[in-house]
Amino acid sequence: MVMRKNNIVNINVEKETINSQLVANEIGERHTETIRKIRTLVGYIETDAKLRSSDYFIQSSYKGGNGQQRPCYLLTRLGCEMYVNKLSGKKGTLFTAFYVKKFHEMDEELRLQNQDSYMIEDPVKRAEKWIAEQNERKQLEADNKKLKPKAKYYDHQLSLDDGIKTSVIAQNYSMSAVKFNRLLHSLGVQYKVGKNWLLYKKYQNHGYIIQREFNYTEDKIATTMLWTPKGKQFIYNLLKENGIVTDNEKVSDNLQGVLD
Structure with missing residues (x-):
């Protein structure tokens, strides 16, 4: 907000x-x-x-x-x-x-929030966004360092459910989870409350996601939003409608162009 x-x-x-x-x-x-x-x-x-x-x-x-x-x-x-x-x-x-x-x-x-700094023409706004990106990167590195000892336990917990992490889907588009979440927000799919992403009402109750509690340490519990296969297909269709395709499709289209 x-x-x-x-x-x-x-x-x-x-x-x-x-x-x-x-x-x-x-x-x-x-x-x-x-x-x-x-x-x-x-x-x-x-x-x-x-x-x-x-x-x-x-x-x-x-x-x-x-x-x-x-x-x-x-x-x-x-x-x-x-x-x-x-x-x-x-x-x-x-x-x-x-x-x-x-x-x-x-x-x-x-x-501008959803645009990488190098794409911004205004030099002041570009500098401001670059600083924000660097701060975000440093925060992510700090968080990863802090969570690294917990990662194995965390992944084990998530593997118990039939859910797909946003970061996994984002990899298909060569995006970070942060950028991919912002993209879904800009397309009106989800909004953020605190540290959690939630679906807008129009996309709720369609079986697109599952909310899962997991222990990121043995004595601490957090909640995460995972995508179901149906949700992954929904994202794929929505992004394709907006001209965004997976890396595999880009490669396929490029090969087709060469063959043609």
Whole structure:
């Protein structure tokens, strides 16, 4: 999740959103009035069984000046489009320009997060991403060093289940598990909570994954997400639809090109 310091614009765990506080500020109305209007819209949406209000408006909260939690909403792109339909004239035009720009910025931020540093043109952003990559590499090396004595026990635990680790699937595409997980996130398959990746609702209950508890030491338990064969096939089909194929297929296509 990417959060601004004022906790107003963020990339939510599941969706890119704009906080209703900022909406109220941009259109010059009291936040309580914005909340009231959104609740009215949510009520309308929920009368249709085919629609989900969370696709438009997500209930949330923020800390007020006195430290108490106060209600707010996170507006998705669809929510902003719906809300702007209730505005007119200059106010509607300016708010449209505002949220389009904000979502574009968030899209760009996500794109940069999933892009290797050498592919970034802006020298400052390229340097920032390179530093982040180096820090991530050092952290991975430290984690691997720490977990190395536990690896044999860890692998034994995982081998007891019919599950496939993300790192194993990622190898078929010459990617690290970190980069592959980010790719699946950018394609809307999964999101991260703490250190764990979880599937979005639309992909749950399809038999794509199994959650397994394992002992990474004899007295400590952790949870990991493993892919089933059905899940592996789902990933393969999804990536192929997006023009991403396995290394074996790349080789096959190159050979075919030579033969042709």
